[in-house]
C-alpha cells in the first residue's frame with residue numbers, strides 16, 4: 068500500500084541514512100510474521116470456534132501489516148534483515164508452541180501486552196518520516212497503529228474479568244489501568260496528528 072510513485076534519489080538517500088527508521092521498518096517486517104505465527108499457535112490451542120475465528124482474523128491482520136511494511140521497504144530499496152527474520156521466526160514459533168502448555172490466560176495477556184507496545188511503533192515511524200518531509204505513508208502507518216490498538220483492546224477484554232489480571236498487571240505493567248501507548252479509540256487524533264501519539268517513545272519531533 069506504499070505509494071506507487073518512485074521516491075526521488077534525495078528522499079531515498081534521506082530514508083536510508085535514518086538508521087532508527089530503517090531498523091524499525093526491518094524489525095516490524097520480521098516481528099509481524101512472529102505475531103502471525105504466534106496467533107496460529109494461539110488459535111490452534113483454543114476450542115471455542117468464535118474465539119478461534121477472532122484470533123485467525125487477527126493473524127490475517129498481521130500478515131497484511133507485514134505486506135504493507137514490505138511495500139515501504141521495497142519503495143526505498145531497504146533490504147529485509149536476515150538476522151531479524153531468523154530471530155523473529157523462532158520467537159513466533161516458540162510462542163506458538165508455548166500456547167499449548169501455558170494455559171488459557173497467559174497467551175491472551177502477553178498478546179495484549181505485546182500489541183500494546185506495537186501500537187507506538189507505527190506512530191513513531193510516522194514521526195520519523197515526517198522529520199524527513201515524507202507524508203506519503205501516513206495513512207497506512209496510522210491504520211496499522213490503530214489496528215494494533217484494536218488488537219490490544221480485544222485481548223484486554225478477554226482477560227479483564229480474570230482474577231489473575233491484577234497480579235499480572237502489577238508484575239508486567241500492562242492491564243486495565245496500564246497501557247504502553249496513549250491511544251484512545253473513542254477519541255482518536257486525526258491522521259494529520261498521528262505523530263503526536265507516543266511522545267516519549269522513539270524520539271523525533273511530532274511535526
Ligand SMILES: [Fe+2]
Nearest residue numbers: 099128129132
Ligand atoms: Fe501488526
Ligand SMILES: [Fe+2]
Nearest residue numbers: 182214215218
Ligand atoms: Fe497486532
